[in-house]
Amino acid sequence: xxxxxxxxxxxxxxxxxxxxxxxxxxxxxxxxxxxxxxxxxxxxxxxxxxxxxxxxxxxxxxxxxxxxxxxxxxxxxxxxxxxxxxxxxxxxxxxxxxxxxxxxxxxxxxxxxxxxxxxxxxxxxxxxxxxxxxxxxxxxxxxxxxxxxxxxxxxxxxxxxxxxxxxxxxxxxxxxxxxxxxxxxxxxxxxxxxxxxxxxxxxxxxxxxxxxxxxxxxxxxxxxxxxxxxxxxxxxxxxxxxxxxxxxxxxxxxxxxxxxxxxxxxxxxxxxxxxxxxxxxxxxxxxxxxxxxxxxxxxxxxxxxxxxxxxxxxxxxxxxxxxxxxxxxxxxxxxxxxxxxxxxxxxxxxxxxxxxxxxxxxxxxxxxxxxxxxxxxxxxxxxxxxxxxxxxxxxxxxxxxxxxxxxxxxxxxxxxxxxxxxxxxxxxxxxxxxxxxxxxxxxxxxxxxxxxxxxxxxxxxxxxxxxxxxxxxxxxxxxxxxxxxxxxxxxxxxxxxxxxxxxxxxxxxxxxxxxxx
Numbered sequence: 001x002x003x004x005x006x007x008x009x010x011x012x013x014x015x016x017x018x019x020x021x022x023x024x025x026x027x028x029x030x031x032x033x034x035x036x037x038x039x040x041x042x043x044x045x046x047x048x049x050x051x052x053x054x055x056x057x058x059x060x061x062x063x064x065x066x067x068x069x070x071x072x073x074x075x076x077x078x079x080x081x082x083x084x085x086x087x088x089x090x091x092x093x094x095x096x097x098x099x100x101x102x103x104x105x106x107x108x109x110x111x112x113x114x115x116x117x118x119x120x121x122x123x124x125x126x127x128x129x130x131x132x133x134x135x136x137x138x139x140x141x142x143x144x145x146x147x148x149x150x151x152x153x154x155x156x157x158x159x160x161x162x163x164x165x166x167x168x169x170x171x172x173x174x175x176x177x178x179x180x181x182x183x184x185x186x187x188x189x190x191x192x193x194x195x196x197x198x199x200x201x202x203x204x205x206x207x208x209x210x211x212x213x214x215x216x217x218x219x220x221x222x223x224x225x226x227x228x229x230x231x232x233x234x235x236x237x238x239x240x241x242x243x244x245x246x247x248x249x250x251x252x253x254x255x256x257x258x259x260x261x262x263x264x265x266x267x268x269x270x271x272x273x274x275x276x277x278x279x280x281x282x283x284x285x286x287x288x289x290x291x292x293x294x295x296x297x298x299x300x301x302x303x304x305x306x307x308x309x310x311x312x313x314x315x316x317x318x319x320x321x322x323x324x325x326x327x328x329x330x331x332x333x334x335x336x337x338x339x340x341x342x343x344x345x346x347x348x349x350x351x352x353x354x355x356x357x358x359x360x361x362x363x364x365x366x367x368x369x370x371x372x373x374x375x376x377x378x379x380x381x382x383x384x385x386x387x388x389x390x391x392x393x394x395x396x397x398x399x400x401x402x403x404x405x406x407x408x409x410x411x412x413x414x415x416x417x418x419x420x421x422x423x424x425x426x427x428x429x430x431x432x433x434x435x436x437x438x439x440x441x442x443x444x445x446x447x448x449x450x451x452x453x454x455x456x457x458x459x460x461x462x463x464x465x466x467x468x469x470x471x472x473x474x475x476x477x478x479x480x481x482x483x484x485x486x487x488x489x490x491x492x493x494x495x496x497x498x499x500x501x502x503x504x505x506x507x508x509x510x511x512x513x514x515x516x517x
Contacts, residue, residue, distance in 0.1 A: 039395045043058070063161045298385070330472060451470050
């Protein structure tokens, strides 16, 4: 009893310290209310938009994505070259960069970071495991790194920003039983990034303190502290922004909440076209979803117009396939599915396997996923398919999606931009090389794999466009997922916040350029 009481008191004290840190607007602090948890700070273990803030603000990569349309700028690297065959990539590093503990950043840290990423097989590792062998990355001197790929990769350079660099000496110092420092790095930061970790509680969030010696320098008005806090309830985030308790929240709120925020003189809404496709992930590797007719029946049972026009008030654009409409590689004549219960019944009649109730896993704190699931549940009921809905926080849903057996039958969610290439969408979602990581539909289709692998092996964009369009068309026609819309980003911030540089990569959570006006 005594231990339990002490534990409760400690939790209350921790929450109070975060609340005090976030309440003082006038002290150069920025407080962001997020609808996802921060259960892990390890940059090589996490790779999703919900937890992107720690990766973006605490860590640096060789290059960095900024602005919209997204572009890459040199960051820890000053420049790079590639061989004619596209297999050897040489990066010249910036000199004089210091980690938070004052030690120097060198090529050895880059080599250690990619080797650690490959060994852990988590986070962004799925991008590199097919093309980089362990031990193949070399540092010929302190300021040069050479990546030698197993095969040419059309997306390698676009994914380089995802190789986030850790302080190798510090991580090695905190390794236990060969865990590559995973237990320590889950709760600590070893980096050169824009902000240093000041406080962290996985149940609450984190506070970062500006790293004044950062190589990129600072604007005079930059925030001294940033806090990213988990606040699952949408109304609480909106109310807190209106009252001034928070200075920012996610830019993908339900549109009725955006309209509500627009009425507040304390809030500004920044609008940007994004590349964030909302869809239902379907477990193609499990019956009855493995039957194309069952999947098509589900696709015909979803009321697209009702969801987009009535629930979302027309604030998004219908996106019938896996690739965003505003990106090359999205077929221009792709029709997609419509809400048609008669066609749904006709498809269901072709299913030979016995039907069973299916389960949709929705994301707690993301009301659109719950609304979409309920809408599909209603449509499916009309044709004789029973759907159960379970809600869980994103880290829990993501963990289950990476396990073939524990994965839900369906999950409504967004496929966000991690790099600007069609492979980010149709390739990762349905190429078998990504099964267990980005391919949570467990699709394994020989024809799809052929097109996706050919597209990765050539730098001819016209050839790649044709291949990705064929892949997107097949995925859509066979209802390997249910594709609903491409979204706009409506970034809500306090009216006196400036310097937000929105990029679809990171969705406006990069705070190094932001300031109080």
